[in-house]
Amino acid sequence: MDNSFAGSSHPARYKWRKVAYGGMQPGFDDNHTDDSFLEGMVMNANVVKRNLLKVMLDTVSISQYLCIVTLVVLIWTYTLKSAINVSSLLLLDISLLVLGFLVLILTADMLSLSLLFHYFLNISFFTTGLFLLSPIYHTLTCSISPDSIWALTGSLLILHLFLHDYSGSTVKPPGALKNPNSLNASIVASVLIASRLPSRLHVFAIVLFSLQIFLFAPRVTYCIKKFSFHLHLCFSFVLIAVTLGFTYHLHGLLFVLLLGLLVSVNVLCPYWLIRLQEYKFEINGPWDEAKLCFDVTE
C-alpha cells in the first residue's frame, strides 16, 4: 500500500491520528497505544451517592405496605375464626371508605365537585357489583379442601408482595400498573378466602374490605406521602405498632417473624446496599449505544 499522504513532508515526526483511513500510519505500529487512549471514558457518571438515613426513611414505605397486608390477613383470620361478626365488618368497611375519602379530599390540590361525584359514582358501582356477585363467590370453592385454599392463598399473597411496585415516588400517582400480576394475585387471594365464609353477607363484607385495601391503599398512601413526609412517617409508625400489637396477641411466632422482617427491611438492607455501592463500576464512553431523546410511540 503506497503511503501517499497529502501534506506530509517529514514522515519521521508524523503525528498519530485517531483515524482508520489511509492505511498504516507511518512511524507507528498498528498496536500503538496513544496517550489519548481511553480519554473518552467516564466512570460512575450516573451513580447516586446514597445516605444511610435517607435510605432507611425510604424503606419505611415498604414496611408500611407489609403491615397493611399483615392487617388484612389478621382480619381474615379473625373472620374465619368467627371472632368478628358481620355488622362490625360492614362498619369497618364503611369507616375505611369514609376515611380514605377524607384523606383524598384533605390532601388534594384542587377540590372539584365533579371529581368528588366521579369518585362517589365509581365507589357505588363497585360496591353494588360486589354485592350482586357475592352469592357466586360464596359457593366458589365448596368442593376444594381447606388445605389447598390456605396454601394457594399463602402463595398468592407472597407473589403479590414480591411483585408489588414499592417505588413510592411522589412524582406520579400510581395509575396504570406496570405489572398487573401483583394486583391479580391479591384479588384472587381475597376471593378464595371469602369463599370459605358462612354467609353471603360475610362474603360481601370481606371481599369489599380486601378489595378496598388492595385497590385503593396505594393511592391513599401516595396522597399522604405527597402531602407531608412527617405525616407519612407518623402514619407508618402507628400502623407498624398496631400491627405488631395485634400479631403479638394472635401468635407469638408470627410476631417474631414479622418483627424480624421489619428490622431486616428497615435496617439491615439499607446498610447492605450502602456497603455494596462501593463496588459499583459504571463505564460510559464513545462506544455506548446512543440514547434517543424522544419517546418511541409504537
Added chain:
Amino acid sequence: MSDSRKHRILMVSDFFYPNFGGVENHIYYLSQCLLKLGHKVVVMTHAYGKRSGVRYMTGGLKVYYVPLRPFFMQNIFPTFYGTLPIVRTILIRENISLVHGHQAFSTLCHEALMHARTMGYKVVFTDHSLYGFADVGSIHMNKVLQFTLADVTQAICVSHTSKENTVLRAGLPPEKVYVIPNAVDTAMFKPAPERLSREEIIIVVISRLVYRKGADLLVEVIPEVCQMHSNVRFIIGGDGPKRVRLEEMREKHSLQDRVEMLGAVPHAHVRSVLISGHIFLNSSLTEAFCIAILEAASCGLLTVSTRVGGVPEVLPDDMIVLAEPDPGDMVRAIGTAISILPRIDPQTMHLRMKKLYSWHDVAKRTEIVYDHALSCCNQSLTDRLSRYLSCGAWAGKLFCLVMIIDFLLWHLLQMWQPAEEIEEVPELVFHNREESWNVNEDHGLI
C-alpha cells in the same frame, strides 16, 4: 513481500457466505487477499441449510461447512467439547499453523479458539462489534470474551473506539490489540458513469430497519427535511420490524411521491441503488465501523451520519458530515450536506477512496499480526492456567476446569484417533490466482 513465511490460516466464524454482512464480507475479502499473497487459507463455518460439507470458492478458498445446526441468531448450540473432534481433524488435515476467529457473538469461534489453544496452536481474534457493559446479555458476553481473550495470542479490532471497548471488556493489555480497519471493494462500487443532475437531490438510506440502526430517527427526520427542502427525495432500501413505522410516516405526511421504499435490497443490487443518489444517510445508534459508509463514498456519494462509535474515524472530514443522534441536529447536517454538494465530484471521491482503503493493505497488515503471533513462544498448560485464574474469583476457577477437561479430552482423542492416521491435504496450486481479480468486473461470490 514475505516469501519466507507462508502461513496456513484457518478462519473460523459462524458468519460466512451465503449470508451477507460485515463480518462475512470481511472474512471473504481478507481470505482472498491473503491467498493472493501466497498464504493458504481455509474457512470453517456451520452448514447453511443444504449447503454442508466442503466447498471451494473463488481463488481456491476451501470452506468447511461443518454440519452443525444454527441454534440462536445464526450461532450453533454451545456444546463446549462437541466441536473438538472436527476442529482437531481440520487442523491436522490442513496442516494449519494459525487460527483466526471472527466476531465475539459467535459460539463456533469461541469453541474453535479454545480447542486450538488447547492443542497448542497460535490464535488471533478479530472483534467486529461494540458492546455495552450494563445489560444482562452484555455482561455474560463480556465474561465469555474474557475467557477466550485471556489466552489469545493477538487481537485485532476494526477501529480505535472498538479497541478501547474491547480492552475494557476483556481486560486485555492494549499492546496486544492491533487496529486494522475493514476496507471496501472499490472495483465493485464505482460511481455512475455520468453525473446525476442536481435539480432533485436524492438521499439514499440502505440499512436494516431495526432500532439499533436508528430507524426511529429516520421517522423523525424525513418529514422535516421534506418540508424544509422541496427538491429532496428519499430512497429507502432494506427491511425490518420498523418498516411499518416508516410506512405510517409516509402516509401521515403524504410523502408517497417523495419517499420510495424498496424493501430488502440484495447485495448485488446495492451499487445500483447507491449510484441513483447524491447523499447517503446513516442513522445508526451504534457502529464499530460502518462499511455501508465506505461503499457509499466509493460510489461518490456524500455521507451524512450520526456521530457514534467508530464512525468519526472512518472517513476524512470533507467526505462526511457528522451529526449527534438527535433529529434536529441531523436535519441541520443534511442541510449542510445539500449546500456543499456542488463541490463534490464522485469520480474524485472514488479515486481517493481507492487510496484510503484497500483490502490488500488490510491483508498485509494482518500478515504482520500473524508474523508476530507465530513468533510468540509456546506455553505449557500450567502457564496458561494462571492466566485464566486471573479472570475472576469464581469464573477463573471455572475456566481452568473447562480447559483442563478440554486438555484431557484432547489426549483421549489423540489415543483414539492418532494424528498419523489423518491424511494431510497436499498443497494445491490454483492457476487462476495469477490474474488480477481487481480488474475482473463481474467477480462475485459464487
